[in-house]
Structures are given as structure tokens and as C-alpha cells.
Amino acid sequence: MSKKYKQADLALGGAVRNKKPLGQRIWNSRGYYLMFLPVFIFVIIMYYWPMLGVRYSFYSYKLKNIHWVGLENFQIMFAKAEFWSALRNTLIISIAKLLINTFAAVIISVFLNEMGNIIAKKAFQTVIYLPHFMSYAVVAAIFTLFLSNSSTGFINETLKEWGVISTSIDFLHSTKMWRPIFYLINMWKETGWGTVIFLATLAGINPEIYEAADIDGATRLQKIWYVTVPELANTIIIVLILNIAKVLNIFEPVFVLYNSRVYDVADVISTYIYRQTFLQFIPDYGYTTAVGLFKSVVGGILMLLSNFASKKVRGRGII
Incomplete structure (x- = not known):
């Protein structure tokens, strides 16, 4: 192996050895993650949490009268x-x-x-x-x-x-x-x-x-x-x-x-x-x-x- 490739190999190995664990890298960048956290929570609550309610499209949901209707709501909609x-x-x-x-x-x-x-x-x-x-x-x-x-x-x-x-x-x-x-x-x-x-x-x-x-x-x-x-x-x-x-x-x-x-x-x-x-x-x-x-x-x-x-x-x- 040439001297040039040996140096490159050593540099790569050093980079891998010096790479910090994920948890430590997150902790070192905690300020950025804390700034991102409110946006992340907002997106989860406003965009992803409501997806759990998709199942209600297969129910008749009138106050306390809740029962499974399958695709009936879609049939009513298209009609x-x-x-x-x-x-x-x-x-x-x-x-x-x-x-x-x-x-x-x-x-x-x-x-x-x-x-x-x-x-x-x-x-x-x-x-x-x-x-x-x-x-x-x-x-x-x-x-x-x-x-x-x-x-x-x-x-x-x-x-x-x-x-x-x-x-x-x-x-x-x-x-x-x-x-x-x-x-x-x-x-x-x-x-x-x-x-x-x-x-x-x-x-x-x-x-x-x-x-x-x-x-x-x-x-x-x-x-x-x-x-x-x-x-x-x-x-x-x-x-x-x-x-x-x-x-x-x-x-x-x-x-x-x-x-x-x-x-x-x-x-x-x-x-x-x-x-x-x-x-x-x-x-x-x-x-x-x-x-x-x-x-x-x-x-x-x-x-x-x-x-x-x-x-x-x-x-x-x-x-």
C-alpha cells in the first residue's frame, strides 16, 4: 500500500475512533435540541396526534351513540x-x-x-x-x-x-x-x-x-x-x-x-x-x-x- 493511502487510512481510522457516542453528541448540542423541541411538540400535537382519530370515520359518532358502521359514512358522503x-x-x-x-x-x-x-x-x-x-x-x-x-x-x-x-x-x-x-x-x-x-x-x-x-x-x-x-x-x-x-x-x-x-x-x-x-x-x-x-x-x-x-x-x- 502506498504512503498516500496509508495516511488516508490512518486519518479515517482516527476519525472513527474520535467519533463521540450519540448520547454525548446530543448532550453537547442540547441547546439546539431544546430550541427545536417546541416546534417538534407542536407538529406532533397538531399534525400527527389527530391522525389517531381517523378510526372514527368508520363509526357513527353522535355524542353518546357510538357504534361501528364500516364504510357507511363514505357511502353517505358520496350520495x-x-x-x-x-x-x-x-x-x-x-x-x-x-x-x-x-x-x-x-x-x-x-x-x-x-x-x-x-x-x-x-x-x-x-x-x-x-x-x-x-x-x-x-x-x-x-x-x-x-x-x-x-x-x-x-x-x-x-x-x-x-x-x-x-x-x-x-x-x-x-x-x-x-x-x-x-x-x-x-x-x-x-x-x-x-x-x-x-x-x-x-x-x-x-x-x-x-x-x-x-x-x-x-x-x-x-x-x-x-x-x-x-x-x-x-x-x-x-x-x-x-x-x-x-x-x-x-x-x-x-x-x-x-x-x-x-x-x-x-x-x-x-x-x-x-x-x-x-x-x-x-x-x-x-x-x-x-x-x-x-x-x-x-x-x-x-x-x-x-x-x-x-x-x-x-x-x-x-x-
Whole structure:
């Protein structure tokens, strides 16, 4: 064996001999583990402990009347028109919200990238980022006040003053208007924050590409269409893929804005579970657990599909 390999072998042996026992290494790093402990406990309690309740989806669980029913809860679920309506609304609202917010973020990112005035650019970014840090409850209160059909409704009163309408419009109680209003409110709240990832992508574009386009006589719009947009395409696809896995998880944005008059167009899986659990005189916890289990299984499948698509597009998965 050469001298070089002998030295390497000795070094490796020394490293193995000097390796401390696991318990001692944990004790030496106890400060880090103590900082991690609250997060670990939170995850166990909030995400893993509830999994033990999955068994109730096979029971009829009405207060003290608890008995095994097998797959009956799932049969009832699939037979209910309310469930299918909630599932359809979940897919429509979540996918539409994702597409609208993503492409609005792309447009605003391109606009910001083209702004030459740095002060104006920073000011505009600050303004559009702020809504993201507001809770949905506050956002709902603001827009409910603006869209109210009472004398406090700013939009209705303004339209009356301008002679556009003669009677107030009940915006948030209209099945035709609820979804468009919901999309606009969500776009206002989340689009600004969504521009962060696209602006980061734009910052990484090689300036020489734009210089070459200038030499070829390209206009600003041509540079946007033939240089900027293609550079963003991969990021757009990744953002869409990563968010597809979460389409069934929508709750709070809908919950704070909807009401019984728009259940047909606004009730989603999570709000449906909430209503069946807390707004029934004698709730069947077994049935709502079955609906929750269905949502979790479908969400898991979507996560795996998103992970597979992510590996195909960017070479690595999301899990």
C-alpha cells in the first residue's frame, strides 16, 4: 500500500475512533435540541396526534351513540349532493385563485422590472406587499364595509352618487358576484407577495441577452415577450406545480367572506366539514371525519403527483 493511502487510512481510522457516542453528541448540542423541541411538540400535537382519530370515520359518532358502521359514512358522503357541490367549488375556486394570482404576479413583476425610477419602484413594492401581512379577518372586515348594501357601503353609495345605480347591490350575497369579488380580494391581498419569486428570477437574467436584443433592434415589448417571458416560463410552471398539491386546503379566505346565501358557489370542503361539525344540532363526528379523511387522501395523491411533476420539470421533488 502506498504512503498516500496509508495516511488516508490512518486519518479515517482516527476519525472513527474520535467519533463521540450519540448520547454525548446530543448532550453537547442540547441547546439546539431544546430550541427545536417546541416546534417538534407542536407538529406532533397538531399534525400527527389527530391522525389517531381517523378510526372514527368508520363509526357513527353522535355524542353518546357510538357504534361501528364500516364504510357507511363514505357511502353517505358520496350520495350527498352537498358534498359534490363543495368538492366542485373547492376545485374551481382554488385553481382559479391560483391561476389568477400567479399570472397577476407575473404581470406586476414584469412591470416592476421595467420601472427605471428606483424610488417609485420601491414605493410601489411596499404598497403591494403590505396586504399580505394583514389577516384574512381584517381584509374581510374592510371589504365587507366597502361592499355593504347599507348606508356605510362606500361602493354602493359612490355608484348612487354618480347615478350608475338607483338601489344598492348586495355584492357578497349574490351567487353571481361572490366568486369574482373573492378572486379580486385574494389577488389584492396575495399578488404582491407572489411577485417576490418572479422578481428574483428576473434579477438573474443575463443582461447580455437584453443587449443582444437591443443590437437586433428589438422594442421594449419585443424584449418582454421574447426574452423576459420565456425566462419566467420555468418558474411559472414550478409555482403552479408546487401549489397544485394545496388546492383542497382552502378554508380561511372563503370562511371569512361567505354566508348561507352563497353556499351553492362558495361552500368548499373545509367549510363543509366545519358546518357539519359545529353548526348541526347533533353532529355526526364520524361522518365529518370521513370527509376529512377523503380530503387528506386526495391531498396526498395530489402531493405525490406534484412531486413527480416537479422531478420531471426541475430535476428534484418537493418532498
